[in-house]
Structures are given as structure tokens and as C-alpha cells.
Amino acid sequence: MDSRLDGRAIAKSVRTATRNAVESFSAHADPPALAVVLVGDHPASASYVRGKKRAASEVGIQSTVHRRDASISQHELLDLIRTLNADDAVDGILVQLPLPDHIDQYAVIETIDPTKDVDGFHPQNLGRLLIGTPQFVPATPAGIMVLLERALDDLAGARAVVVGRSNIVGKPLAALLMQRDANATVTVCHSRTRDLAAHTKAADIVIAAAGRPNLITADMVSDGVTVIDVGINRVDDDSRERGYRLVGDVDYDAVAPKAHAITPVPGGVGPMTIAMLLRNTLQAAQHRRA
Ligand code: NAD
Ligand code: L34
Numbered sequence: 001m002d003s004r005l006d007g008r009a010i011a012k013s014v015r016t017a018t019r020n021a022v023e024s025f026s027a028h029a030d031p032p033a034l035a036v037v038l039v040g041d042h043p044a045s046a047s048y049v050r051g052k053k054r055a056a057s058e059v060g061i062q063s064t065v066h067r068r069d070a071s072i073s074q075h076e077l078l079d080l081i082r083t084l085n086a087d088d089a090v091d092g093i094l095v096q097l098p099l100p101d102h103i104d105q106y107a108v109i110e111t112i113d114p115t116k117d118v119d120g121f122h123p124q125n126l127g128r129l130l131i132g133t134p135q136f137v138p139a140t141p142a143g144i145m146v147l148l149e150r151a152l153d154d155l156a157g158a159r160a161v162v163v164g165r166s167n168i169v170g171k172p173l174a175a176l177l178m179q180r181d182a183n184a185t186v187t188v189c190h191s192r193t194r195d196l197a198a199h200t201k202a203a204d205i206v207i208a209a210a211g212r213p214n215l216i217t218a219d220m221v222s223d224g225v226t227v228i229d230v231g232i233n234r235v236d237d238d239s240r241e242r243g244y245r246l247v248g249d250v251d252y253d254a255v256a257p258k259a260h261a262i263t264p265v266p267g268g269v270g271p272m273t274i275a276m277l278l279r280n281t282l283q284a285a286q287h288r289r290a
Pocket of ligand 2: 047048051094095096097098119139140232246265266267268269270271273274
């Protein structure tokens with residue numbers, strides 16, 4: 001049986017629903033507008049931002065990329081964000097991470113108007129998520145919940161193991177999984193976890209978000225497991241034109257035969273992240289212009 005969970009196809013269906021809703025919205029208002037801030041020339045960031053811009057245009061969302069040199073001062077970056085906050089024509093603001101080391105990422109995120117924070121990274125939005133009254137749900141965890149809903153009838157009581165405790169994936173995902181509407185039993189593992197395999201083996205659902213190729217191997221999971229591979233790792237590959245290929249955190253070929261469902265990399269969580277960002281941007285426009 002094929003266990004592959006096709007993030008590309010599911011993301012497409014999410015985008016189609018968003019495109020239809022954007023069309024109705026734009027019949028009586030300016031289209032939703034997204035401002036993306038891209039600092040420096042991190043090659044992966046530039047490629048993700050291109051993907052976001054292309055997808056926005058496909059669903060009828062207007063987007064503007066504000067590119068700034070890596071040498072921008074924190075003061076100048078905060079000023080740019082304040083300008084975007086004050087601009088009524090901007091519905092959503094996204095600052096692509098990571099930022100250069102001399103910039104305090106938290107200060108930047110806290111400066112974004114929470115009602116325009118389509119990434120859902122502002123402390124107010126993360127706090128609301130934790131309490132169970134979310135405004136904007138971070139795109140990657142939101143996309144993972146959609147994938148899990150497609151793979152499983154019911155998450156209630158399921159043993160879910162999240163590997164990774166970042167503010168953008170692991171922590172908000174753990175909050176969503178333990179929410180009253182999902183009801184999973186959640187374990188969060190990280191770099192200091194003892195005997196990771198004992199946790200993953202006992203899990204019905206494993207979500208790998210560590211950024212370590214081949215961290216999750218076949219011997220670490222049980223038959224019938226559902227696996228969501230969030231990791232995006234570039235590994236050298238001379239046979240590819242660009243000199244590398246993308247792999248996740250999971251040994252896909254060995255784990256897939258044991259799995260009920262498993263997402264590939266690429267074509268799994270990545271496209272969902274972009275689809276959920278577009279949904280959040282529409283929601284920001286609807287909320288702000290109601
Ligand atoms: P991060 O890079 O900030 O942190 C990694 C986390 O993994 C840490 O919490 C750490 O404790 C844990 N970890 C590291 N090594 C481990 C090990 N050996 N065992 C157990 N835990 C370990 O996390 P992030 O920003 O969430 O990114 C994680 C990965 O997900 C990266 O590969 C990133 O590129 C990818 N990512 C993908 C998407 C997407 O849309 N597909 C979105 C965000 C991040
Ligand atoms: N502010 N920073 C902010 N918001 C985010 O939501 C992100 N993230 C992560 C990095 N920094 C961020 C993203 O957008 C990671 N991320 C992201 C977005 C898209 C894809 C992967 C990560 C994606 O489209 N992945 C494709 C492959 C792309 C390729 O070929 O390079 C996939 O199929 O997985």
C-alpha cells in the first residue's frame with residue numbers, strides 16, 4: 001500500500017479554496033496585500049520568498065518583497081516595519097528568518113503589528129495560540145495539522161511525538177496537537193532528550209523538525225506510524241545540476257513501508273507552509289477591512 005502523503009496536492013487544494021475566497025473578497029475591495037521583508041542573501045530564504053511571491057500571485061494576493069542588504073541596522077529594519085504597520089494598504093507583514101546575527105530577531109517580531117502578523121510569531125499571537133483563542137496560526141504547524149487531518153480520521157488520544165522545540169515549528173505544533181479540538185497526547189523531544197528512539201517507537205504520530213538528515217530511521221518507528229517530515233536539509237550531490245539535493249530528517253525509503261502515512265521531502269510540508277501563509281493573509285485582510 002502506498003503510504004505517501006502528497007503535500008503538493010493537498011497544498012494545491014488549500015490554495016484553490018483560498019483563490020476562490022480571495023476572488024469574492026476582491027469583488028468589492030482591493031485584493032489582500034502581503035509585504036515580505038527579506039534581509040541579506042541567504043540562498044534558501046531567497047528561494048522560499050520567490051515561492052511565496054509566485055503562490056500569492058496565483059491566488060490573487062498582491063505581494064511586495066522589501067529586499068534589504070545584510071548590513072542593514074536594527075534601527076533601520078524596525079523603521080521599515082513601523083512604516084509597513086502604518087501603511088493601510090498592507091494587510092500582512094512577514095519577515096523571512098533567519099536574520100543576520102547583529103539583529104535581535106525577537107525585537108523585530110515584536111515590532112510587527114499583531115493584526116498584520118501573518119506568520120503568527122508575535123508573542124501576542126503565540127500566547128493566544130497557547131490559550132486556545134488563536135488569531136494567526138504559524139503556517140508550518142497549521143499545514144501539518146491539515147496533513148494529519150487528511151491522514152487520520154481522529155487524533156484524539158493519539159500519541160504524538162514532536163522532535164524539535166523551535167518557536168516556529170515544535171512549540172506551536174505541540175500547542176495545536178494538545179488543543180481541545182485535536183486531543184492528542186504530546187511528547188516534545190529535543191537535542192537533550194535521552195533515548196529518542198524509545199519515544200518515537202511508542203508513537204502513533206512522529207513529527208520530525210530537527211534539521212538533521214536521517215535522524216529518524218526505520219528501527220525507530222512502529223508499524224502503522226504516521227510520519228510528518230518537516231526537515232529541509234541540503235546535502236551535496238554532484239549528480240544534480242545545482243550541486244545538492246533536499247532531504248528531510250527521516251530515512252524515507254526505509255520508513256515508508258512501515259508507515260500508514262508519510263510526507264516526502266520535497267513535496268510534503270514545504271508547500272503546505274506556503275499555502276497556509278496565503279490563507280492567513282486573506283484572513284488578515286478580512287479581519288482588518290471588515
Ligand atoms: P531549529 O533549527 O531552530 O532547531 C532544531 C531543533 O531540533 C531544536 O529544538 C533541537 O533541540 C532539535 N534537535 C536538534 N538535533 C536533535 C537531535 N539529534 N535529536 C533530537 N532533537 C534535535 O528548528 P526549526 O526552525 O523548527 O527547523 C527544523 C527543520 O525544519 C530545519 O531543517 C528547517 O529547515 C525545517 N523547516 C521546514 C519548514 C517547512 O515549511 N518545511 C518550516 C520551518 C522549518
Ligand atoms: N518568517 N521565516 C518566516 N516564516 C516562515 O514560514 C519561514 N519558513 C522557514 C524558514 N524561515 C521562515 C519558511 O517559509 C522554512 N520555510 C519554507 C518555505 C517553503 C519551503 C520550505 C521551507 C518549500 O517550498 N519547500 C519545497 C522545496 C523548495 C526547494 O526546492 O528549495 C518543498 O517541497 O519542501
